[in-house]
Amino acid sequence: MKILIIEDEPKTAAFLKKGFSEEGDIADIAVNGVDGQHLAVTGNYDVIVLDVMLPQRDGWWVLQEIRSRRTDQPVILLTALDAVSQRVRGLQLGADDYLVKPFAFSELLARVHNLLRRRNVRSEDVLRYADLEIDSLRHKVWRAGEAISLAPQEYRLLAYLMRFPGEVLTRTRIAEQVWDMNFDGDSNVVDVAVRRLRRKIDDPYSDKLIHTLRGVGYVLETRR
């Protein structure tokens, strides 16, 4: 899952990023409204966490900009304490939810999940496909009942594939969503990672699940 954090205070931003990272999600940080707006409308984020108190262009402006282009982009606002009018304004401008500072990270996480569930994004705790099973709560993976231990990046990659079974995922898209990088073509990080993942979840089994589409990318699906 990819998240955009628009927050000018470095400590808060770092705290949020770390939290999402531990959950296996990727978070980008924008430290002002202009950068935030730009990333928000060009990037492909599952959810945007937006602080309303920003230098220069504030969160309200960013929110309006986002809404004018992407009406269905999930946005959660962070507002300062005891400002009821702010909350109301945020919801009127189209925020999906808000959180009052200071807050515990788990509370933000709960709201993010709640929001995505409302949007029907696949974000359950346990995902299954064929005889493959991945439990995000326990951070564990099974194939045909056997537990498989994965390195962090292998896990993130598999979790991403499991979100879109049967769909072709290009290297560019994978690099974006799993590595948070712009894939320029002269790196084989994705290939190598797929290799490592295959070694653990495909090599020991006769029915392969990860398939290569030459010139395109990879797909997770059952084939006979």
Added chain:
Amino acid sequence: MKILIIEDEPKTAAFLKKGFSEEGDIADIAVNGVDGQHLAVTGNYDVIVLDVMLPQRDGWWVLQEIRSRRTDQPVILLTALDAVSQRVRGLQLGADDYLVKPFAFSELLARVHNLLRRRNVRSEDVLRYADLEIDSLRHKVWRAGEAISLAPQEYRLLAYLMRFPGEVLTRTRIAEQVWDMNFDGDSNVVDVAVRRLRRKIDDPYSDKLIHTLRGVGYVLETRR
């Protein structure tokens, strides 16, 4: 366990906080209704202790606010007057229990435990996992029948791990629940605490129970 105390009188609040702290629980204090309501609905508390006599927004208002969002949040009321009408009103508004001032701390503690047992939040006073056993009443810990003495924080950490055996607990979550702080990554308090706990409950035994998940956090579980 995390407790929210909403109480405007500093002496009473401090007394309660100290009492819970000695039990190994973490207590936050809110000194007025507005802050209390905010913390109650955004924080993640196992139980809320709510004084009904508060300046400005009173306890009734707070209780209604809580109930309108979290119907299953355990709430215990503190009332100054032993008036039947107050008790009735509290229970009608959805309080789980009430206590008339002045009261002994042990009385409050007993009701908290009783309430949580009804809610199955904490299954029992004695938790067991593998050959590990902790007695939440006596604050004692055994591994393979041998008594182990833990420092307060070591105990709190272990108690938290024991509440979620097999589940991955991120540093952020642990810092939130055991330290009541926002973990920003610049500190290794959790690591060090885990180290000290390991020294006592894992180092002397061959089967380790606390395992590290790189980049994520820790998990308490049996492995072979």
Added chain:
DNA sequence: GATATTCTTCAGGAAATCGGCAGGAAGGTC
């Protein structure tokens, strides 16, 4: 108020992981 315990920060070292490389294999095209 003194002593003892406990907690946090710091820093060095260890370990797992990751990304690039390069040679080889496989797939596609004519």
Added chain:
DNA sequence: GACCTTCCTGCCGATTTCCTGAAGAATATC
């Protein structure tokens, strides 16, 4: 079947992450 492109795969250095002991600060205990 030859040729070219794309992908696979083992290895190694670099990096990140974690472990661990020690020391000073904080807290509790007497």
